[in-house]
Amino acid sequence: MHFELQVRQQLALTPRLQQSVKLLQMSTLDFNREVAEAIASNPFLEDPDDPSSGEGQASPDGGEPADGASADTGHDAAADGSLFAEAPSDVPAFAQAEADAMPAPSAYSGDYPERNGSHQSDSDVGQWARSDTSMQEALRADLCSCQLSERDQYLVEYIIEAIDQDGYLRVPFDELAPAGQFTPAPGDDEWETALHLIQQLGAPGLGARDLRECMMLQLQALPDATPERTLAMEIVSAHLDKLGRCDYTGLAHALDSTPDAIQSACALIRTLEPRPGARYSSVDPSTYIVPDVIVRKAGSQWIAVSNSAAIPQARLNSTYAKLFRGTRYHDRQLMAQALQEARWLMRSLEQRCSTIQRVAQAIVARQQTFFDYGEIALRPLMLSEIADELGIHESTVSRATSNKYLSSPRGIFEFKHFFSRELATSSGGTCSAGAVRALIQEMIDEEDPKAPLSDVTLARKLGREGIMVARRTVSKYRTQIKVPPAELRRAP
Incomplete structure (x- = not known):
């Protein structure tokens, strides 16, 4: 028998640290939803804005430890300290004083109106409630005036349900209905008749199977006297590829037409709607961005102030906590665990807000020129720089900047927007x-529309500005700012 003694280091995440990491990397909407679910499921938590909640507030650390729930160990505190290192505020004293003097932003009320007075117990539903008509509902309403047989009604219904949010029917006819649904099975001619009915009743372009058919339906719906309507239909029908390349000379030769007529027809095509179903789509409230931090100018400096309206409010229910401490029952394991989880959530909420605010202030302190002059003054910045300054791990900075946004006079930006890699210049900077x-966008905005700048020309112009980048790098950056190539930007 052989015994061997080994020494090794191992990092173990405590439940409290796991919860802190999980909450830190959440977006604001997910975090608010998580806190709301915790308040609904944990009897020791309550919403201070809820009029039905009890009065008074219990401190997260107040009271004696509950039976069955051990106090936080030194190892747990040390681990939390390495992740959320407490440090003095990085905001200058004079700037913080001016920020405190500024009026707090109004509470975000979402889709609900704020109460006009304390005498109103509930909001008026008529102020915010509305009904959005979906594309399917609009098509069914248009069909009410049609006398259809039961078979045709089912055919039309299957097509309506298969139209996607862009207004296209991208499902083949043989996959619209389950096998054996119709006796006998409908043929393509029946499906075509039902689809033609929908295309005639709905908005022009709805029910198209591709972009060419969508634009043809919209052109056919225009009055016959529309200038260059016939020429535009010929371009869409047989020369859509040349139109995509802006090959106006090729279109003139192919259609035996004059350049002026081609330009007029192409201008008419540009007025068409490539996504006819977009008019029925409503904005999903979950896509709204609620900034975590608001950037303001205090004196000559920009500072980051936490958006209190985006921070969920929660507190310990003092009444339940006192009743729990006064009980003398032997088995209190479940309630003790609930009380411990409530205390952990309160501490994690405070740590999350503090970490995000500190990271945001460190970013703003390094990007002062951005808020003064815009994208062209954005400085290179790495996650490690913020981590070294705040004394926290780089992964913590990554979690604190993921899905987090700040609001400034220049717009709303994600934290990640301010982390940009470093490029060398000819001067050694x-x-x-x-x-x-931003420079590429500025050059493209100032170019001659009839002689757009190619990627090679852009790289050469950047080189004259002292920025040494390759053509493929310019092409990548041009794609990132969603600018098409030079041949597609050429004006007729």
Whole structure:
């Protein structure tokens, strides 16, 4: 028998640290939903804004430890300290004083109106409630005036349900209905008749199977006297590829037409709607961005202030906590665990808000020129720089910047927007990739529409500005700012 003694280090995440990491990397909407679910499921938590909640507030650390729930160990506190290192605020004293003097932002009320007075117990539903008509509902309403047989009604219904949110029917006819649903099975001619009915009743372009058919339906719906309507239909029908390449000379030769007529027809095509179903789509409230931090100017400096309206409110129910401490029952394991989880959530909420605010202030302190001059003044920045300054791990900075947004006079930006890699310049200095993208956008905005700048020309112009980048890098940055190539930007 052989015994061997080994010494090794191992990192173990405590339940409290796991919860802190999970909450830190959540977006604001997910975090608010998580806190709301915790308040609904944990009897020791309550919403201070809820009029039905009890009065008074219990401190997260107040009271004696409950039976069955051990106090936080030194190892747990040390681990939390390495992840959320407490440090003095990085905001200058004079700037913080001016920020405190500023009026707090109004509470975000979402889709609900704020109460006009304390005498109103509930909001008026008529102020915010509305009914959005979906594309399927609009098509069914248009069909009410048609006398259809039961078989045709089912055929039309299957087609309506298969039309996607862009207004296209991308499902083949033989896959619209389950096998054996119709006796006898409908043929393509029946499906075509039902589809033609929908295309005639709905908005022009609805029910098209591809872009060419969508534009043809819209052109056919125009009055016959529309200038260059016939020529536009010929372009869409047989020369859509040339139109995509802006090959106006090729279109003139292929259609034996004059350049002026081709330009007029192409201008008519540009007025068409490539996504006819978009008019029925409503904005999903979950896509709204609620900024975590608001950037303001205090004196000559920009500072980051936490958006209190985006922070969910929760507190310990003092009444339940006192009743629990006064009980003398032997088996209190479940309630003790609930009380411990409530305390952990309160501490994690405070740590999350503090970490996000500190990271945001460190970013704003390094990007002062961005808020003064815009994208062209964006400085290169790495996660490690923020981590070293705040004394926290780089992974913590990554979690604190994921799905987090700040609001400034220049717009709403994700934290990740301010982290841009470093590029060398001919003078020995550095610039950020974001600044190079801004320069490319500025050059393209100032170019001659009839002689757009190619990627090679853009790289050469950047080189004259002292920024050494390759053509493929310019092409990548141009794609990132969603600018088409030079041949597609050429004006007729």
